[in-house]
Amino acid sequence: MPPDALDVPACLERVRQQxxxxxxxxxxxxxxxxxxxxxxxxxxxxxxxDLAQDIFLKMFTRIHQYQGRDGVPFEHWIARLAVxxxxxxxxxxxxxxxxxxxDLGDAExxxxxxxxxxTPAAAPxxxxxxxxxxxxxxxxxxxxDRLVITLLDLQEKxxxxxxxxxxWSISLVKVRAFRARRKLRGHALKLxxxxxx
Amino acid sequence: xxxxxxxxxxxAEAARRADSPMPSEQAPLGFATRVVAQWQxxxxxxxxxxxxxxxLRMLGVMAVILLTLAAYGALSWSSDVPLPPPVENAVGxxxxxx
Numbered sequence: 001m002p003p004d005a006l007d008v009p010a011c012l013e014r015v016r017q018q019x020x021x022x023x024x025x026x027x028x029x030x031x032x033x034x035x036x037x038x039x040x041x042x043x044x045x046x047x048x049x050d051l052a053q054d055i056f057l058k059m060f061t062r063i064h065q066y067q068g069r070d071g072v073p074f075e076h077w078i079a080r081l082a083v084x085x086x087x088x089x090x091x092x093x094x095x096x097x098x099x100x101x102x103d104l105g106d107a108e109x110x111x112x113x114x115x116x117x118x119t120p121a122a123a124p125x126x127x128x129x130x131x132x133x134x135x136x137x138x139x140x141x142x143x144x145d146r147l148v149i150t151l152l153d154l155q156e157k158x159x160x161x162x163x164x165x166x167x168w169s170i171s172l173v174k175v176r177a178f179r180a181r182r183k184l185r186g187h188a189l190k191l192x193x194x195x196x197x
Numbered sequence: 198x199x200x201x202x203x204x205x206x207x208x209a210e211a212a213r214r215a216d217s218p219m220p221s222e223q224a225p226l227g228f229a230t231r232v233v234a235q236w237q238x239x240x241x242x243x244x245x246x247x248x249x250x251x252x253l254r255m256l257g258v259m260a261v262i263l264l265t266l267a268a269y270g271a272l273s274w275s276s277d278v279p280l281p282p283p284v285e286n287a288v289g290x291x292x293x294x295x
Contacts, residue, residue: 020233027229032222049225053232060236115204123207127215134212153209185201
């Protein structure tokens, strides 16, 4: 049976009765969704497979808490579980990476100068360098700030979707995003100042 | 929108466009079997869940006892007949437990 054709409610019923075959089918069906979230939000030192495994184990342990009659699709429930598990793993990560101006390539430095306003308004053309620079700046943020900026600016989720995924209120998401961007600016300026030293 | 925010949005858009193709999203061979085996090796019910289950049922049982005794008490009250001591003791013990 192709993964997309899985009858999720029937499968969940069998999983609740400890059916191993149904549980395997459910893991295979949900793996693409879970691994996408893990790849976006995992801490640098955690293997993606380990984190995905933790999410699925939590799913099986808490499966009785999911009530299909609430109208929430199971995929939404597991996405939220995956995001909160990644957030916990990010919070547990004690040290954040430290980037120095000397670590940046030429194209990344161009983007940094663009962000800080050192160069005129025209953006550099190298998209891959943009991604590297954006990811480096995001990695300097705290776990909550990192999550909100990744979801909002890189994944283009709406504030309402982020609120649903994280359990934070709409206003909290907006405030966090505002503060996170201010911190990003601070990190970018600090990094840029090193170029003059 | 301040200057940094507008520049950041341009950078984020460039970053999104430059997204490299991700490796396969299908579960690696044996992954599902490993996860399921680990799940089934876990104890079926955790201690807090067991405690919650037990406490909720105890609460239900206590409520039924209390209501029964209250109904019995109300009926006895109207007939002006004092409650026999064992019933009074049972009500007193139940209230103390709550």
